Amino acid sequence: MKIKHLLERENVLAGLLLLPVVTYIVLFIGFPFVMSFLYSISNVTIGNPEFKIVGMRNFVDLLEDNTFQQSLVNTFIFTSVSVGLVLILAQVLAELLMREFKGKWLVRFLIMLPWTAPIALGTIGFLWFMDSVFSPFDWLLRTMGLLGKPGALLGASSNLYWLGRPGLAMASVILVHVWRLLPLATVILLAGMNSIPKEIVEAAQVDGAGYFRRLFHINLPLLLPVTAVTVLFSVFFTFTDMTVVWVLTKGGPPPHATQVLASLAFLKSIQGGDLAQGAAVAIFFFPVLAGIAALVLRLAKKSVVT
Amino acid sequence: MASVEFKGLKKYFQDVHAVDGVDIEIKDGEFLVLLGPSGSGKTTLMRLCAGLEKPTEGEIIIDNNVVNDLPPRERGIAMVFQSYALYPHKTVFKNIAFPLIVERLDKREIRKKVEWASGLLGIGHLLDRLPSQISGGEKQRVAIARALVRKPKVLLMDEPLSNLDAKVRNSARVELKKFQKEIGVTTCYVTHDQAEAMGLGDRIAVMHEGRVRQIGIPEEIYHEPADMFVAGFVGVPPMNFIDHDGVVMGFRPEAFLPAELMNDEELMKFRITVERAENLGSYKLVYGAIGEARVIANLSPRYLIRDGEDYDFAVRARDVRYFDKKSGKRIKK
C-alpha cells in the first residue's frame, strides 16, 4: 500500500500525530511520577547516588516530625480559607462585572493584574507592602490612628510584623493567595453566568420568580459546573503552591510558621539534599490530587452526556 | 459523466444499522432522489458514496470502478452540503477556484473555469465578496458552482434547499432541475421533503431504517406505493388508512370526495363524521372520522362542509390501495 494511502487510514494518521505528545508525556511526566514514588520509599540523596529501598521509613519519620505536621496543617488551612474567601468575593465581583459601564476594559485590566502578573513578581510587591519597617499598609494604619500610639486599636508598636509574627504571616500568605486567585475565579464565574441563556431567566421572570427564588432555582444550579471548575482550579493552585510562601516568608517566621508541603519538599530535597524525604513529603499531595482528578473526570463525563 | 451503483451496501455504527443492505443503480445523467425521514440512512448512504464513511459491507461502484478504497478526492465526485460549507476565509472566487487550485491548474485556466461556473449560476458579480457578505441563496449557488467547476462525474447534494426561505426554495428547485438537465451530470440528491423529491427526481428511492422501500419514477411512487410506509410518507396530506375485512385500505385525500360529486363508477361509500373543515384558500381540508379511523379529505373550497355533521363520502374503487395488515406490504387485487 502506498505511503500516501497509508496516511489516509485514520488510525495510522491519528497515532502518528499523537506519538510526539504521548512520548513526551510518558518520558517527562509519567516516568518521573513513578520515580517520585520510588524515591519516597528509598534512601536517595543528592550526594549519594546509591539507591536502596527502605520501605515506609520516610513516611513514618515524617508523620512523627513536628515540622511536617505543621506543614500539612498549614497547607490545608491556607487552601480552605483562601478558596472559601475567593468563592464568596468572586461571586460579588462577577455580579458587578456583569453590568456594562464606561472604562470597563481598564477596570478589567486592573482587576486581572494579580492573576495576569507572574506569580513571583506580584508576590515581590507584597514583600515591600508588608515590610517590617516600611510597610505602606502600616503607614496607613498609623496615619489613621489605629497603630503606633498607646491605646491604639492595633497596638502601640509602630509596625505590625506582617511577615514576622506567625499568625500574621499565615494571614499574609492567605491574603496573597486570595488576591491572586480572585481574578481567575471571577472570570470563570462570569463566563458561566454569561452562558445562561437569557430566555431561561426571562421565562422565570415571566413566571413570577423573584430575585432570590431565581438565584436558588436557576442561577446557582446552572452555575454549579462552573463553580465546581472554579473550586477545583483554586484548590489546585493553592494546595500545590510553593512560590508565594517561598518568596514571602521562605516558610518562616522560624521555625516553620508558614511552611507548606511544597516548600517543605523543596527545603528537604534541593536545599537539604535528602531527595527521598522530599519526595515523601510531596507524595502527600497525591490523595488530594487524585480527588481533584476524579472530580474533573466526573464533570467531563457529565458534559459529554449533556 | 458516469453511472453509480451500490451493491449490498451496509454501514453499521456499533449496533446502529444506518444502512442495512442497499442496492441501487443510478444511470448516467440521471437525477436520483434519496427520500426519507431523518434516521432513514439517506445521508449516510450519500456519505458512503462520497468516501466520507467506510462501508461495513458491500461495494460502491462509480463509472464501473469499485471505489471502496479510494479517498474522496480520487472518486471524481463533487458534493454540496446542507450548510454549503463555504470556506469563510476565502472570497467567492477563491471558494469556487479551490478544487482547481488543489489540482494545480494554471492561473488562466482557473480564471476561465471559475468564470464559466459562476456565469452558469448567475453569481459572476459576487466573485470578490466573502461568504459572510452574501445571502443564503447566493451561498447555495456558490456551493454548486464550486461543485461543478471541475466537471465531476457525479454530483452529490445533501438537502441543499432546506436552509433557504420557503419562497426562494420553489424557484431554486425549478432552476436546479433545469440546470441539471442542461449539464447532464449524474446527480444523487438527498431530501426529507417529499414535494421536493417529486418535483426534482427522475427517480425516487424511498428509504426507511437503512433500507430502500421502493425505487421508481415519481408517478409510480405516488400512485403505486410498494408498502404502507411509502404510501404514508409521500403525499401531503398523507394517505388515509382504514382497517377493512382484515386488510388495510388506503386512499389519498384528494380521491376522497362527497359521494354526490362522483359519477357512477365503481365506488366505495363511507359515512364520515366531520370534526373540522379548514379552508386553505385554494383547497379545503376536511378532518373527520369513519368509525374509529381518522381521515382527511382534500376538496375544492367551494364545497360547503359543516363541522360536526355527517356526510356521505366516496372513493373510486380504482383509487383504493390494499396493504397487508402485518407486513404493511402492498397487496395487488
Added chain:
Amino acid sequence: MLKKILSRTGFYGILSVFILLSATPFYIMLITMFKRSHDLFSPDNNPFIFNEPPTLEHMRLLFTQTQYTTFLLNTLFVGLAVVAITIILAVPAAFSLARIAGRWGEGLGIGIFLTYLVPPTLLFIPLSRIVSLLGLQNSLWSLVLIYPTFTVPFCTWLLMSFFKSIPKEIEEQAMIDGCSRLGAFNRVILPLSIPGIVTVIVFAFTLVANEYIYALAFIQDSAQKTIGIGLTTELVRGDVFYWGALMGGALLASIPVALLYTVFLDRIISGLTVGTMKH
C-alpha cells in the same frame, strides 16, 4: 429614584474597593521604583506619593549594575523556545484528538489534560535528577526541555476545543474538493484556527513567565536565571534589599505579560470551560 442613586453609588463604591485591592500593590511598585532612596526609607513619609521629586537612580542600578537584562533575555529565550516546542507537539495531537480519534479521542484528551494536574512541586525532585543526569544542570536548556510538561497538556486541551469549533463539514468539503486529510488541515483548518493558535501561544508564554520551582531547583548560576528567580535571589545582597530596583524590575516584567494575558483572556477562559458548560 433614591434607590437608583444609592444602588449606583453602591455599585461604583464596591467596584472601587475591588479595584483598589487588586491594583494597589502595583501602584506602590510604580511609585517605589521612582522614589528617591531618602524618601523611600523614611518611615514617616507617605508611601503613596512622591514626597521628594522622582528619580531614575533605581532604574539605572537595575539596568547597569544588575543582571536584570540578562534575566529578561533568558526568560524571553526560554519562552520562545518552549512556545515553539509546545506548538509543534500540541497542534498535531490536538487535531488528531479533535477530529480523527473518535470516541477514544475524548478520553485520551481528558487523560492528557489530567497530566496537567501532576504538579511541578511533586515532579521537581525526580526531574532535577534527570536534568543533572542529562548534564543540563544550570543551563537554560533544562527549562526548555522540562517546561513543556505543563504547557503541552493544557495547550493540547485548548487547541482541541478550538479545532472542534470548526465545522467538520468544511474539512470534508476540502477533502472532496481534492485535498488529502493533511492537505485539508493545512489549507483550511489551520488558517481558520489562527486566532486559537495565537491564544495558545500567549497562554503558553504566560505559563513560562510564571514558573518558579523548576527554575529555582535546576539553575544556580546567576547568569542563567530567569526573571522570577533572578529578581528574588540576586537583588538581595546579604540582608540588603535593593527595594527600588526590585519593585521596578518586578513591575516592568509584569506589565507586558499582564497586558498580553488580559487581551487574550476571554478566549482562554472559553477554551478552558467549554467542556464543562452546556453549549
